[in-house]
Amino acid sequence: MSLTKAIRRVAVVGTGVIGASWVTHYLSRGFDVVATDPAPNAESDLRNFVDEAWVALDRVGRGPGASAARLRFVRNLDEALADADFVQENGPERADFKVKLFAQMDVAAPADSILASSSSGIPLDVIQSACTRPERCVIGHPFNPPHIVPLVEVVGGAKTSEAAIERALDFYASAGKKPIRLRKALPGHAANRLQAALYKEVLYLVQQGVLSIADADIAVCYGPGLRWGVIGPSLQWHLGGGEGGIRHFAEHLMDSLVDLMKALEMPDITPALKQTLIEGVLDEAAHRPVDQLAKEENEVLLGLLALRDKVGIEGSGHIDWSRAA
Numbered sequence: 001m002s003l004t005k006a007i008r009r010v011a012v013v014g015t016g017v018i019g020a021s022w023v024t025h026y027l028s029r030g031f032d033v034v035a036t037d038p039a040p041n042a043e044s045d046l047r048n049f050v051d052e053a054w055v056a057l058d059r060v061g062r063g064p065g066a067s068a069a070r071l072r073f074v075r076n077l078d079e080a081l082a083d084a085d086f087v088q089e090n091g092p093e094r095a096d097f098k099v100k101l102f103a104q105m106d107v108a109a110p111a112d113s114i115l116a117s118s119s120s121g122i123p124l125d126v127i128q129s130a131c132t133r134p135e136r137c138v139i140g141h142p143f144n145p146p147h148i149v150p151l152v153e154v155v156g157g158a159k160t161s162e163a164a165i166e167r168a169l170d171f172y173a174s175a176g177k178k179p180i181r182l183r184k185a186l187p188g189h190a191a192n193r194l195q196a197a198l199y200k201e202v203l204y205l206v207q208q209g210v211l212s213i214a215d216a217d218i219a220v221c222y223g224p225g226l227r228w229g230v231i232g233p234s235l236q237w238h239l240g241g242g243e244g245g246i247r248h249f250a251e252h253l254m255d256s257l258v259d260l261m262k263a264l265e266m267p268d269i270t271p272a273l274k275q276t277l278i279e280g281v282l283d284e285a286a287h288r289p290v291d292q293l294a295k296e297e298n299e300v301l302l303g304l305l306a307l308r309d310k311v312g313i314e315g316s317g318h319i320d321w322s323r324a325a
């Protein structure tokens with residue numbers, strides 16, 4: 001199988017929450033996109049989503065050739081995949097369903113195309129199990145919403161070829177995503193595990209009466225979360241180590257962090273704790289509907305991404321001070 005062909009045409013299978021956002025992302029980066037979904041109002045829902053999201057993307061700029069008019073919607077899966085160079089699958093999160101869907105995609109898509117699943121939790125070993133060309137299947141797990149949040153986690157299954165993984169990583173990077181490679185498949189991939197690790201402690205602190213839900217959110221947003229979002233938790237410790245940097249941190253400061261790690265405990269997820277969470281979050285939301293909160297959050301995220309782009313800072317890179325001026 002040749003996996004060197006340039007990727008120009010993307011097919012998006014399933015246009016629910018994640019699929020519609022992927023469609024928007026690929027259109028905004030100048031790809032021809034064919035989308036398919038059997039739900040009765042899928043096409044109009046998708047076009048409405050793209051139109052609304054399109055305006056917000058003005059903030060970060062779109063790629064050359066970006067046009068919402070490059071979206072084609074077809075109800076038939078075989079037709080949708082007939083000319084695809086890259087397929088992003090976002091169907092319902094059920095193992096039996098994805099196995100059948102991938103077997104059908106495998107027949108319908110050109111032999112040299114990549115088949116990527118957005119699945120959050122079904123192992124690729126399972127998803128690719130009924131494919132005749134399983135070597136071109138990967139997980140390309142986005143963070144919601146993919147038209148705004150750049151991270152995508154790429155992991156293969158036992159039958160995936162190295163070439164397909166590298167091709168997917170290159171493609172996502174060229175399409176404006178921030179792909180990372182997971183060298184082993186684990187439940188929750190990586191980023192959801194990081195979320196779970198932090199959230200375990202949020203719930204513990206709330207249950208112990210140390211913090212309210214709102215104060216726990218403030219602690220993350222206006223404390224370490226603000227810094228993690230700029231250069232990440234490990235490069236951060238290089239600064240924490242002062243002049244000695246990460247070596248000083250590893251040799252002299254890490255022990256106290258390890259003591260804290262050992263002291264961490266699992267919260268007891270009781271109905272009362274869930275009720276505290278619900279009431280605390282509804283107080284914070286202050287009657288703003290979820291879609292309004294999402295719009296407000298997206299607005300700030302796009303502003304942060306635009307700033308990151310303006311100063312030239314990369315996740316693990318450097319500020320270009322001439323651009324920052």
Ligand SMILES: NC(=O)c1ccc[n+]([C@@H]2O[C@H](COP(=O)([O-])OP(=O)(O)OC[C@H]3O[C@@H](n4cnc5c(N)ncnc54)[C@H](O)[C@@H]3O)[C@@H](O)[C@H]2O)c1
Nearest residue numbers: 013014015016017018037039090091092093118119120144
């Ligand atoms: N929602 C998230 O935050 C999130 C984040 C990352 C990854 N994911 C993954 O993305 C995938 C989709 O999740 P979602 O939240 O968008 O679900 P969703 O229920 O919103 O969307 C699923 C879509 O698949 C469509 N569908 C059903 N049968 C189909 C078929 N035969 N062919 C094509 N489409 C079909 C449905 O009509 C629906 O529009 C899942 O695998 C999930 O694990 C979700």
